[in-house]
Amino acid sequence: MSEQDNDQKNQRRDFLKGSVAMGGFAMSGSAAFLSQTAMAQDEVLVPFTDMPPDFKGPPKQAGGVFFQNTQLIEDFYSRNEDQFYVVQHYGQPELNANRHRVRVTGMVDNPLNLSMADIRRRPKVEIVAGFECGGNQQGIYHGLVGNALWGGCRLRDLLQDAGIQYGGSEVVFYGADRGTETIRDTEVEQSFGRGLNFNEAIQDDIILAYEMNGEPLPGAHGFPIRLLVPGWYGVTNVKWLEQIHVQDRRFSGRFQARDYVTLSRRDVGGVERWEERLVTKIRLKSAITRVTRTGNTHNIMGFALNDGTPLRAVEVKIDNGPWQPAEIQPGATRYSWKLFKFAWENAAPGEHEIVSRVIDVNGQIQATPEELPEKISRWENPGQFTRTLTIS
Numbered sequence: 001m002s003e004q005d006n007d008q009k010n011q012r013r014d015f016l017k018g019s020v021a022m023g024g025f026a027m028s029g030s031a032a033f034l035s036q037t038a039m040a041q042d043e044v045l046v047p048f049t050d051m052p053p054d055f056k057g058p059p060k061q062a063g064g065v066f067f068q069n070t071q072l073i074e075d076f077y078s079r080n081e082d083q084f085y086v087v088q089h090y091g092q093p094e095l096n097a098n099r100h101r102v103r104v105t106g107m108v109d110n111p112l113n114l115s116m117a118d119i120r121r122r123p124k125v126e127i128v129a130g131f132e133c134g135g136n137q138q139g140i141y142h143g144l145v146g147n148a149l150w151g152g153c154r155l156r157d158l159l160q161d162a163g164i165q166y167g168g169s170e171v172v173f174y175g176a177d178r179g180t181e182t183i184r185d186t187e188v189e190q191s192f193g194r195g196l197n198f199n200e201a202i203q204d205d206i207i208l209a210y211e212m213n214g215e216p217l218p219g220a221h222g223f224p225i226r227l228l229v230p231g232w233y234g235v236t237n238v239k240w241l242e243q244i245h246v247q248d249r250r251f252s253g254r255f256q257a258r259d260y261v262t263l264s265r266r267d268v269g270g271v272e273r274w275e276e277r278l279v280t281k282i283r284l285k286s287a288i289t290r291v292t293r294t295g296n297t298h299n300i301m302g303f304a305l306n307d308g309t310p311l312r313a314v315e316v317k318i319d320n321g322p323w324q325p326a327e328i329q330p331g332a333t334r335y336s337w338k339l340f341k342f343a344w345e346n347a348a349p350g351e352h353e354i355v356s357r358v359i360d361v362n363g364q365i366q367a368t369p370e371e372l373p374e375k376i377s378r379w380e381n382p383g384q385f386t387r388t389l390t391i392s
């Protein structure tokens with residue numbers, strides 16, 4: 001048995017005993033709402049030439065897709081109603097919190113059937129987490145993104161109370177949103193679902209969230225309760241959660257096995273192969289979202305996101321110049337987005353290209369588009385994002 005296998009075996013043993021210390025990254029109490037990028041009175045917005053001047057996302061409506069204009073990011077926390085992005089696959093169910101239940105079923109010793117009151121009586125934790133849609137991309141200027149303070153109860157505690165049986169290796173999360181799928185010429189009704197393996201599901205920073213930015217979870221974001229998996233793309237964070245099922249095989253619903261799968265070509269031991277890879281943890285990325293001018297200074301602003309691995313630096317390059325360090329704004333936590341700012345002094349008149357990159361503590365550098373593997377699916381777009389503008 002390998003050292004890794006031993007570690008996983010010990011982790012399962014300690015979990016089943018309920019003896020692992022709950023260090024985690026959850027926080028108690030409330031966080032101050034920070035306005036970090038709101039424009040000052042003397043600041044002037046410098047338009048990007050790669051972006052239409054009248055660009056705006058679609059209207060926010062039930063069952064639709066909503067993304068923000070990233071030029072307008074003002075706060076560390078994205079406003080629930082008009083900033084944090086929304087993607088819905090089977091529409092938006094209307095649920096009654098007083099009647100809603102969350103069941104824990106399958107390979108457990110103590111099946112649970114919890115009301116929202118039951119869940120709220122459990123120890124409350126809060127965690128700051130930002131994430132993006134797996135399909136976020138430069139064509140919409142990376143607007144499928146958001147950052148919020150989430151409040152709820154730990155998934156791990158709930159699973160310990162249910163008692164996962166030996167052999168229970170997959171934890172599947174089903175939402176109350178349902179739709180009709182055609183599979184091999186047969187129409188069937190399916191609920192939105194995603195699965196995590198045992199070792200992923202018992203991480204102590206995963207919560208069942210019923211609050212967003214200190215308020216009850218909005219309908220568009222999964223009211224009355226959703227899964228929150230920090231560091232993972234948005235598709236994993238199942239909304240309108242109604243069932244958690246433990247089983248002994250991999251889950252393979254539409255949005256895990258047939259969709260949200262990145263198809264790309266890569267070198268596998270010296271052989272070029274097309275590989276299908278599940279969209280799971282957020283890949284290292286940053287994006288410049290706004291430039292403003294105050295006197296002779298142009299302020300370049302943007303955000304960085306990843307899976308929670310600590311960052312070493314965010315850097316900005318202007319035209320063909322050197323990479324220069326940007327300043328990460330206060331308030332950033334392990335799983336939050338990192339808002340950054342760079343002061344561009346005495347910019348020369350004319351056309352310019354600007355780009356950012358982020359580097360983590362392991363030395364991984366955000367890739368250029370040319371360095372990324374050949375890819376034909378729309379999922380996962382972490383490449384460096386070059387912006388263009390004209391200085392008058």
